Amino acid sequence: MPNIFDQGLARNGANFAPISPLSFIERTAEVYPERLAVVHGDLRRNWAQVYDRCRRLASALARRGVGKGDTVAVMLPNTPPMVEAHFGIPMAGAVLNALNTRLDAETIAFMLDHGEAKVVIVDPEFAPVMKRAIALRQSKAPLAVIDVEDEVYTGPVERIGALTYEQLLAEGDAQYAWQLPGDEWDAIALNYTSGTTGNPKGVVYHHRGAAVNAVSNILEWDMARHPVYLWTLPMFHCNGWCFPWTVAARAGVNVCLRKVEAKAMIDAIAAHGVTHYCGAPIVHGMLVNAPDEMKRGLPTGVKAMVAGAAPPASMIEGMERMGFDLTHVYGLTEVYGPATVCPKHDEWNEVDIGERARLNARQGVRYHLQRDARVIDPATMQPVPLDGETMGEIMFRGNITMKGYLKNPAATAEAFAGGWFHTGDLAVQYPDGYIKIKDRSKDIIISGGENISSIEVEDVLYRHPDVLAAAVVARPDARWGETPCAFVELKAGASLKAEDIVAHCKKHLAGFKVPRAVVFGELPKTSTGKIQKFELRKQAGSAAAIDV
Incomplete structure (x- = not known):
């Protein structure tokens, strides 16, 4: 029976709007139009220019018949078109499928077919493998191929499409009146798992999840306005852990990097005053193990985020020597990248490096806007005791969880059995609530x-x-x-x-x-x-x- 708070208090356009990261770039372009947004080689663009280009991309795609529920694939490194794809493609109502640039032609062909891509945007470095992938497709549906031109790229160039990316944008309208999704549950991105056995699974993200994970990134790092973010983490990996949307929300700077190498990272950090970057342990290890003379002049206070294997004591020591602040996070493709974080406590600074490494190596607690993350006994679906010894499986539930696996209802049902997302990671939970992985179930x-x-x-x-x-x-x-x-x-x-x-x-x-x-x-x-x-x-x- 309706209560008094349900009577005459209907949802309408004045009091409710779908949550979407597309709102972030719109606000930033209005409030900080002249702030620097993108750095790539000698290229500099402000937020007004980036927003215009995103709207042109959306408009051009719409004019070519791309709309709600259509897939637009991209095979791009961390360059300006990749940043723009995270906004322009969903502005057209379409779904962004960022392809892993290290994959072989056969796997790419499967993804193009499985995701039913209508358009693919390709960087010249990856044109040869994309050309082979297109030839291997089983689908007969038309696929528009767009060639990106990049002055920073110095390798061979082969045009495989009918027009260039800049020609596509020239067809679009910078004043294109894009719309928020009709429902925040609408798909915004398609990301494929690594597929270590059989074909990879297509993980579908929704607008709400992308937005709340992007905001959680801000909260976990206490990100002030105008951060300078170095793109060491591939944007094809969980949409760069949602950081394209995070950087836009904070009116930050995207410092693009085609290739992750120690010198390129160090030069970019020093030249542009980088404040934040993310990566797997090997990325941070490049900096820690770089020659001391190469690291001279690096600013201190840079915030680094690490995921994957827990940071060993040697890495923590090395980062501390450089004056970098390391934050450990954990997640999977199915939870938009990181969905737990290991927040540090002041008293941890008083213990020796071995103990500090042990504390920081834990996967931690749920992200701010994730509903829950627990270690649960998969047989009983009950939380394990918080004793740091009883093993169970890490499970998530909440907004930072995928819609499911594309065209795979059986795998989706299995992943969400019992109302939780099952990660397959075995762990314990300590009395302070912090989670610590012990192993993948298949790796025991x-x-x-x-x-x-x-x-x-x-x-x-x-x-x-x-x-x-x-x-x-x-x-x-x-x-x-x-x-x-x-x-x-x-x-x-x-x-x-x-x-x-x-x-x-x-x-x-x-x-x-x-x-x-x-x-x-x-x-x-x-x-x-x-x-x-x-x-x-x-x-x-x-x-x-x-x-x-």
Whole structure:
């Protein structure tokens, strides 16, 4: 029965509007039109110019028949057109599909077909692989190809489309009257998972989730107005953790970077007064391990966000020496990138580096605008005790969670079973509520009936001063079923033997957890710097055991 607060108090255009990150750029262009928005080589654009270009893009797409529910794919590095795509494409009512630029032609062809892309915008660096992908498509539906021209790019150029990006924008109207989505539940982006087994799954984001995660980024970092954000994190990865929308909300500067290298990062930080950047541990490791002479002149107080593997003590120490402030976050594609954060407490500064690393290595607590993040027993769907010992699965629920998997209702239902999103990550929860991952369910090593956390062993490996990167996977063993196999990438100039690694691990681990095989070499990584364990599992079976 309606109560008094439901009578004569209807929702209408005056008191309700869908939440969307498109509102962010509109406001910033109105309030700070002359503020610098984009830096790319010698190019500089303010927010009024970027907003005009986004509206032109939306208008041009609309004139070509692109509208609500249509997919526009882009294969772009972190360049100005990629920033514009995050606004112009959804302004047309369409869905942005940012393709991973490291993928092969066969996978790209699958994504173009599965997502039913009507248009694809391509950077010249990736034209060859896109040309092959288009030839491999199974769909006969027309696909408009738009070539981007970039003066910063110095490699070979092959035109594969009918017109250039600038020609497309010239067709558009800078005064295009774009509309907010009719429903904030409307799709804004399509992102594909890495697809380590079988075809990748298409993760669908909605406007509300994109907006609230972007705002949560601001809250987690206490971001003041006009941050200078360096694009070290690929924008194709979870839409850059929603930071294209975050930077627009704060009227910040997008410092574009085609390729992530230590010198390019250091030069950009020093030249543009960068205040914030994000990345996997390997990205931060580039800075920490860069020669001291290269790092001279770096500003202090830069805020860095790390996700993926927990930051080891050596990284935290290295960042502190540079005067950088490191924040650890955790998430997955299905939760728009980071959806938990490890907020630091003042008293943590008083403990030694080892304890500080342990505290900072936790995945932490839910983002401000995420409803909940808990460690739950998947069998009972009840939260585990907050004792730091009882293991369960990390689960999320709230606005910062995908709509579901495109064209895959079975996988969507499985992921949302019991009213929570199941991550597949095994963890414990401490009395202070902070979550700590112990392993992926598929990465737990069962040796002689005992569970071994690969992450626990990796944490120990990272404590060795000569280790740059490490990963541990299960190796088949006739006696024990499985034993740990360590893959180790050493820092430049370092020289270690397997026996050195084993001796180091014996100081910190129970005997059955010590790796029985050690393989040295560069570790295979994704384009976002994550170590590809599925590739290492293929090698583990042939790795020779050692006497421990």
